Amino acid sequence: MxxxxxxxxxxxxxxxxxxxxxxxxxxxxxxxxxxxxxxxxxxVTPPGGAKGTPGVYVGRVLVTGEAYDATHRANR
Incomplete structure (x- = not known):
């Protein structure tokens, strides 16, 4: 070379x-x-829906939305 x-x-x-x-x-x-x-x-889509709505499980029911708070559960 x-x-x-x-x-x-x-x-x-x-x-x-x-x-x-x-x-x-x-x-x-x-x-x-x-x-x-x-x-x-x-x-991953959140359990409250595609928009990311806050969801809270109460027993067997999924309650979504901003209006939900602990007093709703106590008043039932």
């Missing part, structure tokens, strides 16, 4: 290392954004 070939291979090796560093940095920047998007797409 002549010295010219060796120089070219070393140059290619340096460029390769630089590109791998750039690619790794971009992957590291994208992963948190993708994790947030994944959690948003796979969010």
């Amino acid at each position: 002549c010295s010219e070939d060796k120089q070219r291979l070393e140059t290619l090796w340096v460029w390769h290392a630089l590109w791998l560093t750039r690619i790794d940095a971009k992957i590291a920047a994208v992963q948190p954004r993708q994790a947030v998007a994944f959690r948003r797409r796979h969010r």
Whole structure:
């Protein structure tokens, strides 16, 4: 192998290392954004409904809405 070939291979090796560093940095920047998007797409629906209405289980019945409080249960 002549010295010219060796120089070219070393140059290619340096460029390769630089590109791998750039690619790794971009992957590291994208992963948190993708994790947030994944959690948003796979969010579990709360038991009160799709809008996230607060729900409270009273015995066997699910009571939802903001108007419910402990006095309703005591007055039955």
